[in-house]
Amino acid sequence: MNFNLNPEQQLLQDSVRRFVDRDYDFEARTALVKAGSRCSAKHWNTFANNGWLAAALPEAQGGLGGTLLDTVLITGQLGRALVIEPYLGCAVLAAQTLRAAATEAQRDALLPSLADGSRKLALAYSEAASRGLPTPVAMRADPAPGGYVLHGVKTLVLGGCDADAFIVSVMTPYATPASAHDGAELRLFVVEADAAGLSRCALPLHDATWAAEVTFDGVFVKADALLGESGSGLPALREGLLHGTAALCAELVGAMEKAIEITSEYLKVRKQFGVPIGSFQALQHRMADMAAEMEVARSMLYALLASIETDAPEAAERTASQAKALIGRAAKYVCGQAIQLHGGIGMTEEYTVGHYFKRAVVADALFGNADLHESCVAQALQQSLTVE
Structure with missing residues (x-):
């Protein structure tokens, strides 16, 4: 690439x-x-x-x-x-x-x-049991004359507070029962935000962004609200999450860049013992460690982009899990060190650098945290070794 x-x-x-x-x-x-x-x-x-x-x-x-x-x-x-x-x-x-x-x-x-x-559309896929992954899905769609009736709750819907409509992942009965291995498949619906029975609760996140919890209590949608054909729902959702993960990882690399720039400028002007504290070798070492972590994260982002472009979907998803875990942890480390190097002022709401750490903490929780993605990678590697 x-x-x-x-x-x-x-x-x-x-x-x-x-x-x-x-x-x-x-x-x-x-x-x-x-x-x-x-x-x-x-x-x-x-x-x-x-x-x-x-x-x-x-x-x-x-x-x-x-x-x-x-x-x-x-x-x-x-x-x-x-x-x-x-x-x-x-x-x-x-x-x-x-x-x-x-x-x-x-x-x-x-x-x-x-x-x-x-118009704004928001993706309502995450549930309490899924922990940010595309599955499992408990929300269901019951067939009704002319369409479906939706029941369930979606959490951490990014952009959901102001969305005009939602793309919702739901378990539906298979169109042809003979093809069903468990009686249901994941499908995606487009549901208007003003649909009867739909309610949303705005959730302020720690980093000043917002998400929504969306409840579907007997929401009727017509059959043409279904997106795509049978069998397309889960692959499309995984592809959307791949794009979202790459975009979030890039956002964190940008945040790390800025946090390092802010910290570098602060070390040049903050004085102790009559000299800028940036002249202290110990602090220079910490800045070097922060820069190294950022560059490793950037390289991981490049590896993810290359994998999405060239690898099979399963391999790209495994790389996305690796990137999500590594870059998320790097962002928390770099932004946490930035606060440390600022001292007490870094902890205040009025100062910039602490807000980068807050974003890193929230980003780690989105689309599954680092521990969950490391577990996904370990399971995939174990399965590959078993097959071999």
């Missing part, structure tokens, strides 16, 4: 960097947080007008025809500013799952409004 950016990709990365430097400094972000903002309409329009929402969507449905690399370039820069808008949840997770699952007619109907920012 070629990681040298072409001119269009360099322009994309530069445009996002200019936005976060000019319009999304820490003071601007703090003002949004204090105002209780979950998604600034002004900033979301900026995302749409600059083509960031459409970057990795097909040209036939209003997108720019880009790839996962374009998404990663965007989220890497957004991570530097700890952007609170639900780009990850709506523009990556939901959009890429929809692209993977939908028929051509469904893409034509749904993707253009995501690309231009006029």
